[in-house]
Amino acid sequence: MKKQIIYIAVLLLTLTVSSCKNQLDDAFQNPDASTQQSIPGFFADLLNNDRVRPSYWHYRTFILLHASVYTQTASFGPSNTMYQQSDGYANDYWRDFYAPGVLGIYRAMEVAYNGMDDSEKAANEVFMQAARVVLYDEAAKLVDNFGDIPFAEAGSLPSSSVIQLGKFDDQIELYNTFIDGLEEAATFFASATQNENFSKADILNSGNIGKWQRYANSLRLRLLMRTSNYNEATASAAVMEMLNNPANYPLVDGDNQANYSPLTSDILLRPLTTYTGSLRDALLEGANYYATDVMLNDIMLPANDPRIPVFYDKFGQTVNNVFIPNTEYKAMPIEYTTAQFETEFSKFSILDSATFFDNPALPGIVMTASEVNFLKAEAFQRWGNTAAAQTAYNAALRQSVSFYYYLNNLNATGIKTEVKPADEVINTFVNTSTVSFTGSSSNKLAQIYTQKWIHFGFLQAQQAWAEYRRTGFPQLTFQTANLASSANPPARLTYPSNEITYNNVNYQAVKDKDTRDTKIFWDVN
Numbered sequence: 001m002k003k004q005i006i007y008i009a010v011l012l013l014t015l016t017v018s019s020c021k022n023q024l025d026d027a028f029q030n031p032d033a034s035t036q037q038s039i040p041g042f043f044a045d046l047l048n049n050d051r052v053r054p055s056y057w058h059y060r061t062f063i064l065l066h067a068s069v070y071t072q073t074a075s076f077g078p079s080n081t082m083y084q085q086s087d088g089y090a091n092d093y094w095r096d097f098y099a100p101g102v103l104g105i106y107r108a109m110e111v112a113y114n115g116m117d118d119s120e121k122a123a124n125e126v127f128m129q130a131a132r133v134v135l136y137d138e139a140a141k142l143v144d145n146f147g148d149i150p151f152a153e154a155g156s157l158p159s160s161s162v163i164q165l166g167k168f169d170d171q172i173e174l175y176n177t178f179i180d181g182l183e184e185a186a187t188f189f190a191s192a193t194q195n196e197n198f199s200k201a202d203i204l205n206s207g208n209i210g211k212w213q214r215y216a217n218s219l220r221l222r223l224l225m226r227t228s229n230y231n232e233a234t235a236s237a238a239v240m241e242m243l244n245n246p247a248n249y250p251l252v253d254g255d256n257q258a259n260y261s262p263l264t265s266d267i268l269l270r271p272l273t274t275y276t277g278s279l280r281d282a283l284l285e286g287a288n289y290y291a292t293d294v295m296l297n298d299i300m301l302p303a304n305d306p307r308i309p310v311f312y313d314k315f316g317q318t319v320n321n322v323f324i325p326n327t328e329y330k331a332m333p334i335e336y337t338t339a340q341f342e343t344e345f346s347k348f349s350i351l352d353s354a355t356f357f358d359n360p361a362l363p364g365i366v367m368t369a370s371e372v373n374f375l376k377a378e379a380f381q382r383w384g385n386t387a388a389a390q391t392a393y394n395a396a397l398r399q400s401v402s403f404y405y406y407l408n409n410l411n412a413t414g415i416k417t418e419v420k421p422a423d424e425v426i427n428t429f430v431n432t433s434t435v436s437f438t439g440s441s442s443n444k445l446a447q448i449y450t451q452k453w454i455h456f457g458f459l460q461a462q463q464a465w466a467e468y469r470r471t472g473f474p475q476l477t478f479q480t481a482n483l484a485s486s487a488n489p490p491a492r493l494t495y496p497s498n499e500i501t502y503n504n505v506n507y508q509a510v511k512d513k514d515t516r517d518t519k520i521f522w523d524v525n
Helices: 002-017 019-029 039-047 056-063 067-069 087-098 102-114 118-146 173-191 196-201 210-225 232-243 280-285 293-300 339-349 353-357 371-384 386-409 421-432 441-456 461-471 495-503
Strands: 267-271 317-318 322-325 364-367
Touching: 002 293, 002 353, 019 087, 039 102, 039 118, 039 196, 056 087, 056 280, 067 461, 087 102, 087 118, 102 118, 118 173, 118 196, 118 210, 118 461, 173 210, 210 267, 210 364, 210 371, 210 461, 267 293, 280 353, 293 441, 317 339, 371 386, 371 421, 371 441, 386 421, 386 441, 441 495
Parallel strands: none
Antiparallel strands: 267 364, 317 322
16 A cells, blocks of 8 residues: 555656646546556656657657757758747656656655665665666756756655655756766666566666666766866866776777677667657658758768768659659758748758658667767867877767667668668768868867767757757857747746746746756856
């Protein structure tokens, strides 16, 4: 019965931050909301997150309306409201973190864990440490989007049986908590042993303890690098300690191999076996399926980038009921008017069907070897030596090629997939094209930032937006929207109106900085 009460409490956790009384009443009166679960069951629920997988709702209502627009990683039609935040959809995202989301489930796990004896705790600690890594990953995204968020006091109902509206925790302190906690989790996984129950519940890493250690270390590396322009001394010391001691701090880096296996190396949340959907509707409904100007025209085409065939399709025009393919890859100019957008679209490339449109096997991308090596390249270039930076950068480029051909070839629907180019072709791209690691230190850093932006693309648009704000690269031009309150992309998302209404007392502490122009602390450009 105790576990039943705990799980019902998870469904009520929205009230601790951003819910209304009706939702509370409904949860209490709905007998189907009561589900008995163990810590392994809670853990599997925590991982089973459609805010991580490429689900229709997440991309259609949140990613493709916000972060991908603010980074030009997906196309969007010119309009007066193109940069305007959707309050309702932002609230959905906010709510889905708290209850019945990652934080809500984690708080229920804490209560169940704290009620165990020492032997039970020892057997279940691996679940708690892994859940903490995922919690910090998702919470860091929320901070990157909004700034200060309710965290420490949020989700208090399972432990105290009291509904307490959470105060907004300082974003800098939260980042420090995440970074320190990830180091503790990685240390735990360094000596943890395989656990059969954990393997059964772990739908992310299949119980692979080593992957959890690498995930925790790599996420810590990401967060440290994100803070590195704000507190360079602290970040650089911690990062170089990691990079100079790879045996103690293994990373999700694919062993630095170009032809690595994303399946075994990367942290990917694969679709459930019953899933048959795709991103087609999400992309089509918002006109987000065209090739983007800067990415294709300005960067990939001049480099003869081998990823182009798995990123894009040339598309074409239908003349007298006959489809005539375009002869070359080309993206629509970002400055096109609405009339040009609507009449000229067929002359330009679109996203590839096998990789993006109709790929039911597309996983949720949590951490990849390419991202990690781009992070290493930046760190080495800034605080180490340029030779090590070039090695990491070159590895990241090659791994990005491998990764996108891997995604393309996951498609087993019968759509034509692409064969990855020979190593010689990829080596030419890496070593002698316009993306090669040459020039001044600032030019090399610009290459790192820009290529990481391409690697993130719209699938990891939240990471692309955070890094774009932090680094200022690539250099993008945005057309001005004819809406005074949202004429340009924001520096952050503002708090959803539901949060302001139902947590108004605590909101007063952050009200003055709740503007779309207030920067996140690590954004010091």
